[in-house]
């Protein structure tokens with residue numbers, strides 16, 4: 001049902017692309033992260049809860065249509081529906097059915113519980129296009145509750161020492177998931193960098209319960225942040241903005257923190273291993289759950305995953321993306 005083109009995955013029967021990196025007439029979008037939702041296409045179609053995120057990213061003049069999860073839409077000779085992927089708010093697997101069978105494009109997904117989005121739902125198909133961001137056996141996630149307890153304990157320790165705690169996290173998904181998870185164990189307010197505010201607002205408007213937040217900028221200059229917890233995007237690191245925070249301890253929350261070399265390279269005091277992607281066992285489980293006879297890996301460690309699957313007797317290949325050489329995109333792990 002889908003073929004690779006210079007702009008990305010294309011469905012000829014429905015005359016649309018899925019998560020194209022080029023500008024196309026009609027783009028179906030799995031979710032609002034930058035390596036999947038690129039500006040410049042004439043029209044967009046996504047799952048309902050994803051639309052406000054896309055609108056924030058692309059601006060008010062861009063044509064964005066949306067569909068509730070599970071509703072089937074006929075586009076040309078293809079039947080299309082969006083199904084929860086459990087990755088970030090509004091993230092979807094896209095199911096495409098036509099004369100060549102049923103294809104499912106997973107987008108990014110995870111199987112761990114996440115209070116900020118609808119859980120992943122296995123969708124039976126003939127061909128499963130799976131992401132592979134963390135498709136190596138070293139990637140196995142701990143229980144989220146344990147990671148959060150660890151983080152809150154670190155925050156408490158810093159408070160006793162009179163330090164500000166700052167956690168760097170991605171703008172869409174990770175920041176809100178941290179706020180939701182931390183909000184379950186404490187009602188203390190969390191300070192946030194201005195760049196995180198618009199997407200936090202979108203999540204609040206969608207009814208997602210999160211810890212109370214305050215914009216750092218609202219506090220008069222010179223006020224102490226000792227003992228407070230601050231969330232900021234990775235791009236804020238090392239900027240003059242940081243000076244307001246006083247003596248601090250810093251941390252990065254990402255699946256990448258599983259790798260010692262990456263932890264060292266980021267040189268934060270702490271790395272909290274918290275990912276919005278499936279880990280190795282969850283990827284393999286999800287591939288089996290799809291029931292697909294053919295599996296195509298993309299977005300990340302696609303080659304190793306495809307090779308492993310072939311060794312298990314699965315018909316598996318790779319779909320290259322414009323992001324492959326960038327390590328799977330750096331805005332969302």
Ligand SMILES: [Zn+2]
Nearest residue numbers: 031033108332
């Ligand atoms: Zn993503």
Ligand SMILES: [Zn+2]
Nearest residue numbers: 035108299329
């Ligand atoms: Zn991605």
